[in-house]
Amino acid sequence: MALPTVPHLSQDGIAFSAVKNRPAYAIASVDSALLLASLLQQEGAMRVTDVAARLGVSVSTAHRLLGMLVYRDFAEQLPDRRYAAGPVLRRGPVQQASVARLREVALPHLRGLVEAVGETANVMVLAGPDVRFVATVESDQVLRVGDRTGRTLPAHLSSGGKAVLATLDDERLAAVVASLDAAVAVRLERELRTVRRRGVAVNDQETEAGLTAVGVAVPPSGGVTGAALSVAAPSARYSRDRLPVWKEALAEAAGGIARDLGDG
Structure with missing residues (x-):
């Protein structure tokens, strides 16, 4: 349900988004992958369990999301098995x-x-x-x-x-x-x-x-x-x-x- 200034309805109430309206038919997996890419760029390397906790998904789902980001060069796996921002994201200006x-x-x-x-x-x-x-x-x-x-x-x-x-x-x-x-x-x-x-x-x-x-x-x-x-x-x-x-x-x-x- 949508109102003129209320982009989407959350499970427990109406929540405003930031600037852009949430799509009427949002794709949860795409949203999770994009948020994960932003987190890797902003906060640095993360373990699979850290990703699962931050996104509120299972470890297996977190692993699949990371795998897709690695495939598209948005992430890369480090020797210690953590995942970090890949070449596409390393141009970010935030430390x-x-x-x-x-x-x-x-x-x-x-x-x-x-x-x-x-x-x-x-x-x-x-x-x-x-x-x-x-x-x-x-x-x-x-x-x-x-x-x-x-x-x-x-x-x-x-x-x-x-x-x-x-x-x-x-x-x-x-x-x-x-x-x-x-x-x-x-x-x-x-x-x-x-x-x-x-x-x-x-x-x-x-x-x-x-x-x-x-x-x-x-x-x-x-x-x-x-x-x-x-x-x-x-x-x-x-x-x-x-x-x-x-x-x-x-x-x-x-x-x-x-x-x-x-x-x-």
Whole structure:
């Protein structure tokens, strides 16, 4: 069943996807293979049992998926029997070790965010002109924003992306803005000044109708840079009155992640 701004119906409720609607006749095996390819590119080598646990499939299914990725050069088997990103994926701009560490450290803080605000929480990293979602913890509300792990959004539109862009020096920011239309770049630079002043960025239905997200940058720590957190909710549940509460919860979580990364 589909509604105008609700891409798909999950087993226990309606969940928003990230930007693109879930196909009406989704092919589960293709979805699993593509997600697995993203995980290998972002997080580095994984064992078959790790893949099975992350995808929620049997070990035999995980083995078949890896076999197909190896056949098409999206993965390769290492001497220690783990699987890593293959030649097709090794052009990715995100550092694998940093992303894997970020995900591990961030997950408890994402769960705390969900408890604090009652909405879905994400952690992401800047990857060129985009942000790539590293991990998501969904809220338990029936109508909620769904898991975005492995997906990308334009950095200049997403809340976490804008939060990170606001921290960049002029040279790095210019490299991102250079690919944008001149009018879009001007609007972005104006918005980033607001983000720096407020310490928080908002994506109000810029990437998907009916979805609002608020993001903050994670302070660089432990070799991890360009990371951000966001809280995302159906726009019908968002109001400006909630922004200070979300900002405080996000800032606390971001600070906690930076401390844990530094301790690690």
